[in-house]
Amino acid sequence: MIKVNSRGAARLLARHPWVYKSDVISGPPSPGLYPVQSRQGVLGLALYNPDSEITVRAFAFSPASDPSAVWLEQLRKALRRRKSALQAQPEGGFRLVHAEGDLLPALVLDYYAGHGVMQVGSKALEPLTEAMVGVILEEVPLHSLLAKNDQKSRGLEGLPLEVKPLYGQVPQSVQVQEGPIRYRVDLQQGQKTGAFLDQRENRLRLAAFQGQTALDVFSYHGSFALHLALNFERVVAVDSSRSALERATENARQNGISNLETQEANAFEFLRAEEKRRAQYDLIVLDPPALAKHRRDLERAHAAYKELNLRALKLLSPGGILATASCSHHLGEPRFYEMLAEAAADAHRSMRLIEKRTQGWDHPILINVPETFYLKFALLEMV
Numbered sequence: 001m002i003k004v005n006s007r008g009a010a011r012l013l014a015r016h017p018w019v020y021k022s023d024v025i026s027g028p029p030s031p032g033l034y035p036v037q038s039r040q041g042v043l044g045l046a047l048y049n050p051d052s053e054i055t056v057r058a059f060a061f062s063p064a065s066d067p068s069a070v071w072l073e074q075l076r077k078a079l080r081r082r083k084s085a086l087q088a089q090p091e092g093g094f095r096l097v098h099a100e101g102d103l104l105p106a107l108v109l110d111y112y113a114g115h116g117v118m119q120v121g122s123k124a125l126e127p128l129t130e131a132m133v134g135v136i137l138e139e140v141p142l143h144s145l146l147a148k149n150d151q152k153s154r155g156l157e158g159l160p161l162e163v164k165p166l167y168g169q170v171p172q173s174v175q176v177q178e179g180p181i182r183y184r185v186d187l188q189q190g191q192k193t194g195a196f197l198d199q200r201e202n203r204l205r206l207a208a209f210q211g212q213t214a215l216d217v218f219s220y221h222g223s224f225a226l227h228l229a230l231n232f233e234r235v236v237a238v239d240s241s242r243s244a245l246e247r248a249t250e251n252a253r254q255n256g257i258s259n260l261e262t263q264e265a266n267a268f269e270f271l272r273a274e275e276k277r278r279a280q281y282d283l284i285v286l287d288p289p290a291l292a293k294h295r296r297d298l299e300r301a302h303a304a305y306k307e308l309n310l311r312a313l314k315l316l317s318p319g320g321i322l323a324t325a326s327c328s329h330h331l332g333e334p335r336f337y338e339m340l341a342e343a344a345a346d347a348h349r350s351m352r353l354i355e356k357r358t359q360g361w362d363h364p365i366l367i368n369v370p371e372t373f374y375l376k377f378a379l380l381e382m383v
Contacts, residue, residue: 222248
């Protein structure tokens with residue numbers, strides 16, 4: 001049994017799953033899945049690690065005699081919520097488990113055309129891996145399942161970094177269908193679980209636009225650029241990773257696309273150079289990595305996001321479209337749009353907001369857990 005103080009209890013009663021070490025009164029000596037209680041009684045069930053700063057990660061808010069059984073049932077429910085999408089698009093890419101968004105903290109599971117990639121981020125959860133694999137294989141038709149436990153946050157839990165197969169013969173890469181585009185995902189060495197599935201619907205949304213020139217900055221393996229190349233005469237994909245751009249080139253070839261160019265460059269330097277030569281684009285995508293990974297980074301990140309967007313706005317042709325994103329949850333939605341307004345003012349551009357968008361449906365947001373709402377995506381038109 002874990003005992004929390006009044007502040008920890010208030011967080012759980014407000015249905016936020018995290019309780020920090022400073023608010024834990026007592027608990028078992030070793031990590032595991034345990035009930036949580038306060039003076040009000042039993043508040044729920046949680047992953048517990050006494051050595052982690054986030055000591056308690058609640059996954060249920062009612063008592064039960066077998067926390068592991070509750071966890072596995074939660075997992076089963078999350079997988080069943082995605083079943084119709086998998087049946088409709090078995091060659092697609094989807095997130096099957098989105099950690100806290102599915103009340104399964106510290107667990108991520110992605111699906112790529114019949115192959116699964118799982119990440120476990122809690123020492124309390126690691127012993128349940130075999131049982132979780134059993135549930136996953138019962139619910140999802142998989143050719144293979146990979147544990148891609150190479151995220152740095154595992155070190156904070158006292159866990160080793162490792163990549164290893166859990167089921168089947170795991171290929172180095174697979175091809176995923178996304179609307180009219182097929183792209184190759186590096187399962188074992190790609191970023192995150194191999195791709196960025198949270199932007200899937202936003203990439204498909206850009207199919208509504210057409211023009212002469214488009215620019216995809218922080219393109220990774222060309223995810224946005226490939227879709228844009230179907231409706232724009234010339235598309236430039238920019239990234240600092242040569243290997244990612246090589247995959248973008250290969251993805252273009254696989255789709256019969258010949259109008260996609262790649263540029264290996266630092267995004268800030270590239271945008272400055274393009275401004276200097278007075279380049280113009282009809283549509284620009286900015287999809288940078290999380291520039292504010294901690295709250296202490298917020299001011300610096302705000303300035304960096306502003307510079308990126310200001311430079312991009314100066315490169316837009318009249319009537320051009322800026323599709324811009326931030327995946328930093330510390331930079332909340334109000335501040336994201338405040339930053340865009342500042343960038344537009346400094347660039348002397350009038351911009352009309354066409355649409356506010358966010359992460360895909362398979363990356364669910366809990367409204368009382370702001371950390372689950374991280375992706376902001378704006379479509380702006382120059383007027």
